[in-house]
Amino acid sequence: MAQAQDMSTAEWELMRVIWTMHExxxxxxxxxxQSKKDWTESTIKTLLRRLVKKEALTTRKVGRKFIYQPLIGEEEAMDQMTAETFDRLCRMKRGHAIAKLVADTTLSQTDIQELQQILAEKVTTAPEKVACDCIAPMSCENCEDHPMMV
Known part of the structure; x- marks a missing residue:
């Protein structure tokens, strides 16, 4: 099965089209x-072949046409990319990154209500502080406190 982090930005563009169209x-x-990008037909076909090789897409031949379908769902791919990104950050800094992302993102009222509900539930079990998990926490200048190594 495909790993979202193995897809290039251009491959993501193709996947977004296919996810929208389903096949x-x-x-x-x-x-x-081509209505959105200045890409040649051969470039697009190369990207499609790469996505099939990476097992992000499956293809079947119908007459002379090749029909592509995603083997990885859009939500699953987004979850993989988000997890990969946040796994790279110090635990202590993840809350700030999420807050910045929320501040910089256009959200619907429904999105905001969902976030508020999630936060209201999380606040009841949240620790007072999240411990730094940097590689060398005692010498990490960016972390405000270093309560202990995790």
Whole structure:
């Protein structure tokens, strides 16, 4: 199964088209991508082949057309990318990163209500402080406190 972090930015662009369409022929994908990007047909076909090789897409031939379907769901891919990104951050800094992301992102009222509900539930079990888990916490200048190594 594909790992989202193995996809390039260009491959993500193709996946977004296919996730939206659920399945699509190569000519349809090429048409949609070329309406937004200045990519050649051969570039798009190369990216599609790479995504099939990475097991992000499956393909079947119908007559002379190739039909592509995702093998990884959009939500699963987003979850993988988010986890990968946050795994790279010090635990102590993740809250700030999330707050900045929320502040910088256009959210619907429903999104905000969902976030408020999640935060209201989490506050009841949240620790007072999150421990630094930097590689060398005692010498980490960016972390405000170093309560203990994790």
């Amino acid at each position: 699509a022929g190569s000519s349809d994908i090429i048409r949609v991508i």
